[in-house]
Amino acid sequence: MSGAHLAVRNIGKSFRGLRAVNDVAFDVPAGAIHALIGPNGAGKTTCFNMIAGVYPPDGGTILLDEHSIAGLRPDQICAAGVGRTFQIVRPFMGLTVEENVTIGALAHCRHVPEARALARELLEELGLGDRRTARAASLTLPDRKRLEVARALATRPRLLLLDEVMAGLRPTETDQMVAFLKELNARTGVTILLIEHVMRAVMALSQHIVVLHHGEKIAEGRPEDVTRDPAVLDVYLGQEVH
Amino acid sequence: MPDDPGQFVVTLLQAIVMGLLTGMVYGLMALGLSVIFGVMRVVNFAHGEMMVVGMYLAWLAFDRLGLDPIVSLPAVAASLFVFGYALQRTVINPFIGLPEHMQFMLLLAVAILLVNACLAIAGPDTHGVQVDYMFDSFNVGPLILDAVRVYAAIAALVVAGLLWLFFTRTRPGKAIRAAADNHVGALVVGLDVKQLYAMTFGIGAACVGASGALMLLIVQVHPFLAIDYTLLAFVIVIVGGLGSMSGALAGGLLIGVSEAVAGVLLQPSLKSVFSFGLLIIVLLLRPQGLLARRA
Amino acid sequence: MRAGGVWQRLTEGVPARALAALAVLAALLLAAPVLSQLLPAGDYWLSILILMVYFAYIGQAWNIMMGFAGQLSLGHALYLGLGGYIAAALYANLGVGPWLGVFAAVCIAMLAGGLIGYLGFRFSVAGVYFALLTIAFAEFTRILFDHFKWVGASGGLFLKVEPEGSPFNLQGSPVLFYYVILVLAALAFVFCRWLLTGRLGYYWLAIREDPEAAQAAGINVFRYKMLAVLISSGLTALGGVWSAFYYKNLFPESAFSMGRSIEVTLAPIIGGLGTLVGPILGSALLVGLGDLFTTMAERLAEYGIKAGGLKQIGYGVALLLIVMFRREGVWPWLAHWLGFDRHRENQP
Numbered sequence: 044m045s046g047a048h049l050a051v052r053n054i055g056k057s058f059r060g061l062r063a064v065n066d067v068a069f070d071v072p073a074g075a076i077h078a079l080i081g082p083n084g085a086g087k088t089t090c091f092n093m094i095a096g097v098y099p100p101d102g103g104t105i106l107l108d109e110h111s112i113a114g115l116r117p118d119q120i121c122a123a124g125v126g127r128t129f130q131i132v133r134p135f136m137g138l139t140v141e142e143n144v145t146i147g148a149l150a151h152c153r154h155v156p157e158a159r160a161l162a163r164e165l166l167e168e169l170g171l172g173d174r175r176t177a178r179a180a181s182l183t184l185p186d187r188k189r190l191e192v193a194r195a196l197a198t199r200p201r202l203l204l205l206d207e208v209m210a211g212l213r214p215t216e217t218d219q220m221v222a223f224l225k226e227l228n229a230r231t232g233v234t235i236l237l238i239e240h241v242m243r244a245v246m247a248l249s250q251h252i253v254v255l256h257h258g259e260k261i262a263e264g265r266p267e268d269v270t271r272d273p274a275v276l277d278v279y280l281g282q283e284v285h
Numbered sequence: 286m287p288d289d290p291g292q293f294v295v296t297l298l299q300a301i302v303m304g305l306l307t308g309m310v311y312g313l314m315a316l317g318l319s320v321i322f323g324v325m326r327v328v329n330f331a332h333g334e335m336m337v338v339g340m341y342l343a344w345l346a347f348d349r350l351g352l353d354p355i356v357s358l359p360a361v362a363a364s365l366f367v368f369g370y371a372l373q374r375t376v377i378n379p380f381i382g383l384p385e386h387m388q389f390m391l392l393l394a395v396a397i398l399l400v401n402a403c404l405a406i407a408g409p410d411t412h413g414v415q416v417d418y419m420f421d422s423f424n425v426g427p428l429i430l431d432a433v434r435v436y437a438a439i440a441a442l443v444v445a446g447l448l449w450l451f452f453t454r455t456r457p458g459k460a461i462r463a464a465a466d467n468h469v470g471a472l473v474v475g476l477d478v479k480q481l482y483a484m485t486f487g488i489g490a491a492c493v494g495a496s497g498a499l500m501l502l503i504v505q506v507h508p509f510l511a512i513d514y515t516l517l518a519f520v521i522v523i524v525g526g527l528g529s530m531s532g533a534l535a536g537g538l539l540i541g542v543s544e545a546v547a548g549v550l551l552q553p554s555l556k557s558v559f560s561f562g563l564l565i566i567v568l569l570l571r572p573q574g575l576l577a578r579r580a
Numbered sequence: 581m582r583a584g585g586v587w588q589r590l591t592e593g594v595p596a597r598a599l600a601a602l603a604v605l606a607a608l609l610l611a612a613p614v615l616s617q618l619l620p621a622g623d624y625w626l627s628i629l630i631l632m633v634y635f636a637y638i639g640q641a642w643n644i645m646m647g648f649a650g651q652l653s654l655g656h657a658l659y660l661g662l663g664g665y666i667a668a669a670l671y672a673n674l675g676v677g678p679w680l681g682v683f684a685a686v687c688i689a690m691l692a693g694g695l696i697g698y699l700g701f702r703f704s705v706a707g708v709y710f711a712l713l714t715i716a717f718a719e720f721t722r723i724l725f726d727h728f729k730w731v732g733a734s735g736g737l738f739l740k741v742e743p744e745g746s747p748f749n750l751q752g753s754p755v756l757f758y759y760v761i762l763v764l765a766a767l768a769f770v771f772c773r774w775l776l777t778g779r780l781g782y783y784w785l786a787i788r789e790d791p792e793a794a795q796a797a798g799i800n801v802f803r804y805k806m807l808a809v810l811i812s813s814g815l816t817a818l819g820g821v822w823s824a825f826y827y828k829n830l831f832p833e834s835a836f837s838m839g840r841s842i843e844v845t846l847a848p849i850i851g852g853l854g855t856l857v858g859p860i861l862g863s864a865l866l867v868g869l870g871d872l873f874t875t876m877a878e879r880l881a882e883y884g885i886k887a888g889g890l891k892q893i894g895y896g897v898a899l900l901l902i903v904m905f906r907r908e909g910v911w912p913w914l915a916h917w918l919g920f921d922r923h924r925e926n927q928p
Contacts, residue, residue, distance in 0.1 A: 142785070146799070147798070149783070150799075197797075
């Protein structure tokens with residue numbers, strides 16, 4: 044398994060005349076970890092949803108390893124190698140933890156027992172091994188976030204879209220998640236694009252940051268450069284920077 | 286089809302006007318369903334049964350006290366308000382926000398109880414009222430309008446007007462409308478939701494009770510009408526837009542006319558083909574209702 | 581797959597006590613026609629048992645759509661009616677035997693289910709709206725059949741009672757009908773268990789829980805919802821064929837009625853939606869309660885107390901109490917009480 048190259052080319056999206064994302068373009072090279080940051084309402088999740096196929100972009104293209112995925116259905120995009128988590132977690136609440144991840148693994152496993160074995164492996168890695176027979180609804184928020192990551196990983200993505208998986212985690216849990224993602228990236232080469240407010244995690248993980256504001260890209264570059272960018276500081280002025 | 290085209294136009298026109306008159310009563314019935322759904326997001330599967338209860342109460346008032354259904358209407362509506370209020374407080378309230386199939390099963394149990402209570406008390410026979418003006422009619426140009434339908438429609442219009450005043454001029458009315466327009470908003474604003482829900486269910490029940498009393502002027506009642514009225518109310522509110530009050534009234538008129546016209550153009554037994562066809566088309570293409578502004 | 585593999589897939593994670601209980605139940609049901617003759621009014625008890633098994637079977641079929649895939653259908657009378665009418669009309673009008681006609685019946689019911697599913701899912705009609713769509717199609721078909729001369733229109737379609745009839749024409753004693761519906765119910769039970777433990781089952785549960793998240797996990801939601809409707813409508817039509825030949829008369833007014841659609845949903849919801857035992861337990865409870873109140877009303881009548889609607893009121897009260905206090909259905913509660921739920925049913 045290796046990472047995929049994501050190329051977002053000038054995508055835009057309006058909702059009822061409101062421009063949520065305007066002419067945004069960026070690249071995530073294969074095997075890289077990039078972050079998408081910006082204040083609330085900047086259009087980050089809208090970008091994610093377009094990449095993941097929840098709705099098609101009004102214009103522009105999205106390429107995964109040079110193949111256009113814009114306008115495909117979410118399940119087709121998943122099959123193309125994109126896994127995602129949701130900002131507001133949505134595990135299958137009535138099912139067990141293991142069932143949740145098994146469903147993801149069935150995307151490429153031929154038989155259920157094989158998928159279940161893979162699910163158990165992933166749950167061990169994410170520290171949910173002892174919770175696997177519990178209902179997802181009984182998990183705490185941090186565990187639910189981990190469960191979503193596990194479910195997304197079970198689909199064997201080449202690009203992983205993580206929407207605020209650190210929000211609500213305690214510092215030690217954040218560090219664990221960061222370490223896990225780093226190790227995962229190093230071991231499998233999976234490309235990771237994350238939306239994150241927790242700057243500690245962003246700085247520790249990402250090699251490159253794209254900053255959105257009012258639906259437009261206002262800066263991008265290495266983390267240490269971006270955080271010194273006057274335009275970015277202006278946007279974040281008065282806002283809490285973690 | 287009749288040989289004389291002029292006569293045919295008159296027949297058709299007559300059917301349309303009759304349909305409009307009946308449609309007023311239908312609209313009032315559907316209004317109850319729409320108000321309840323709009324505020325509580327509960328589909329009242331016992332709506333037709335409540336309609337039949339209203340019809341039986343009006344029949345009892347006529348049979349025992351000799352009261353015209355239009356006269357007993359306030360009492361019938363008030364009884365159903367109390368019934369609806371109490372039912373919501375005791376049985377339905379715990380089910381608000383639960384999955385649809387649970388609400389469906391709950392209201393189904395209520396429906397079975399209601400229809401069989403009617404059956405046990407009044408028996409399976411049909412009952413009607415014989416008012417003095419039963420066979421009177423008004424001649425408007427070439428049209429002949431049954432007096433019972435005209436009076437029923439006027440009374441329905443009056444009740445709808447009173448409801449409109451209630452919803453626009455009184456505090457609880459405005460609160461209910463606010464809750465219907467913005468379900469979450471009302472919860473956030475901190476209206477006394479329990480009270481509001483119970484009132485809403487009461488008002489929904491009163492609407493359908495009033496329309497039941499008026500319907501008794503037009504048709505005879507028997508317990509098994511209930512499920513037909515439930516279906517009819519569903520068709521009307523979907524066509525008019527589920528949760529919309531004006532939509533329910535307009536939907537009632539539309540379905541009333543379509544039934545009457547289909548009865549003239551096709552066989553009377555085919556009259557609901559058009560309603561159900563319309564229901565399917567609206568569900569697929571305009572689930573927000575024909576008359577709603579936007580999704 | 582080898583037989584051993586299938587057996588393992590079906591029974592994995594099921595406590596031995598539950599399997600033993602199931603085996604006892606199966607043995608009792610197999611011996612029921614003989615056992616019932618030991619009782620006074622044995623034929624009556626057999627007819628009650630037939631009803632129980634019939635509602636368990638069609639409840640199981642409906643449960644695939646609602647309990648597994650989360651699609652609320654309140655129009656399953658359509659599939660029962662179509663199945664029954666087609667097999668009965670082929671036999672009565674053209675002399676095509678039911679064992680052949682059943683294929684046509686199932687195919688046409690699946691076509692109808694496919695059409696409703698296709699329209700509903702393509703146009704994103706969900707929840708209550710989807711339920712109303714299924715009602716609308718059933719009612720629409722009812723009115724069409726009311727005017728469909730070939731099947732007797734509103735006058736009804738009747739199958740002759742053939743004293744010399746053979747099982748090849750699905751004619752015979754109640755015992756024959758009992759075993760036919762028992763085999764159907766048993767097969768449906770095993771089939772549903774098999775579905776639930778496979779890819780399809782996992783996908784359906786995911787769609788039931790959260791269609792959007794299911795799609796993000798790579799599931800073609802439309803395709804698997806369609807499969808649920810097709811399987812459910814086909815199995816339901818089988819029940820319709822059985823019912824047509826058992827009762828030997830069909831009227832559009834009842835065959836396609838909303839009341840019949842509602843009857844289908846009662847047992848699985850009362851028993852426990854999405855569980856395999858739910859439809860069976862729910863059916864036993866509901867038919868049992870119905871019979872109990874009928875008997876009580878008859879006893880009261882013997883003492884001169886008229887109790888016309890009382891049995892139905894009793895039934896309504898019982899239903900209301902079960903719904904109010906066992907929202908998830910009786911089986912999840914009973915299974916917990918019996919200790920059968922240490923491994924959840926859908927988790928092999």
